[in-house]
Amino acid sequence: MLQQTPVARVLPQWQAWLERWPTPGALAAVPPGEAVRAWNRLGYPRRALWLHACAVAITEQHGGKVPRDVDALLALPGIGPYTARAVAVFAYGVRAPVVDTNVRRVLARAVDGQAEPGPPSAVRDLAAMSAVLPVDDAEARVFNAGAMELGALVCTARAPLCGDCPLASACAWRIAGYPSYDGPRRAVQKKYEGSDRHVRGLIMRELRAAHVPVTDAEVAALWPDEVQLARSLAGLVADGLAVRDGTGYVLP
Numbered sequence: 001m002l003q004q005t006p007v008a009r010v011l012p013q014w015q016a017w018l019e020r021w022p023t024p025g026a027l028a029a030v031p032p033g034e035a036v037r038a039w040n041r042l043g044y045p046r047r048a049l050w051l052h053a054c055a056v057a058i059t060e061q062h063g064g065k066v067p068r069d070v071d072a073l074l075a076l077p078g079i080g081p082y083t084a085r086a087v088a089v090f091a092y093g094v095r096a097p098v099v100d101t102n103v104r105r106v107l108a109r110a111v112d113g114q115a116e117p118g119p120p121s122a123v124r125d126l127a128a129m130s131a132v133l134p135v136d137d138a139e140a141r142v143f144n145a146g147a148m149e150l151g152a153l154v155c156t157a158r159a160p161l162c163g164d165c166p167l168a169s170a171c172a173w174r175i176a177g178y179p180s181y182d183g184p185r186r187a188v189q190k191k192y193e194g195s196d197r198h199v200r201g202l203i204m205r206e207l208r209a210a211h212v213p214v215t216d217a218e219v220a221a222l223w224p225d226e227v228q229l230a231r232s233l234a235g236l237v238a239d240g241l242a243v244r245d246g247t248g249y250v251l252p
Contacts, residue, residue, distance in 0.1 A: 037208045068091070098129070
């Protein structure tokens with residue numbers, strides 16, 4: 001839920017989710033459409049489908065218990081390098097590098113002397129964190145958490161609090177005189193308003209609110225651009241988020 005979504009928006013949804021489905025088995029027992037409906041407006045609703053598929057796999061392949069091994073976690077639907085290692089490290093105390101946006105920024109500044117990290121690379125980023133990770137399992141777990149908190153609260157993107165930073169005396173970026181970043185940058189995401197994501201969101205809102213098929217006429221009334229609407233609807237069907245049912249569409 002926290003991927004690409006702020007904590008403040010996630011907390012109430014997370015609490016409600018765990019009250020309804022406290023175990024993987026509980027979630028696996030309901031249709032995937034219920035997970036999408038409960039996801040509400042967190043955005044990127046495919047995450048709800050992946051989470052449901054993950055719960056099914058955990059229930060069927062691991063006796064309902066989330067595995068601790070990184071490779072076993074990576075084999076689950078929808079689990080990528082960050083999530084697999086975060087679960088292994090913070091739930092089970094496994095020694096492994098955990099890299100998020102904040103950690104990447106701390107490593108870029110403190111180790112590489114750059115104002116900001118370049119575009120993400122799982123191989124490069126994990127290797128960079130592994131190089132500074134303590135050998136001891138318990139210390140590595142604390143180091144992973146500390147690097148995240150340091151980037152989130154002190155070594156922030158726009159206004160780093162260098163005077164409060166425990167790494168200030170050893171920070172390569174600070175020692176170099178805070179040079180500006182001139183490397184490659186991530187592509188800027190297109191604005192949401194009027195985008196296909198916006199239209200997809202309008203369709204998903206109708207599907208979540210309805211317990212009967214949303215008719216073709218009701219879908220057509222959601223957006224004036226017929227071509228964009230058709231493209232967005234087709235994308236939802238292809239992603240498994242909308243299913244044709246008679247004269248309308250429903251959640252899976």
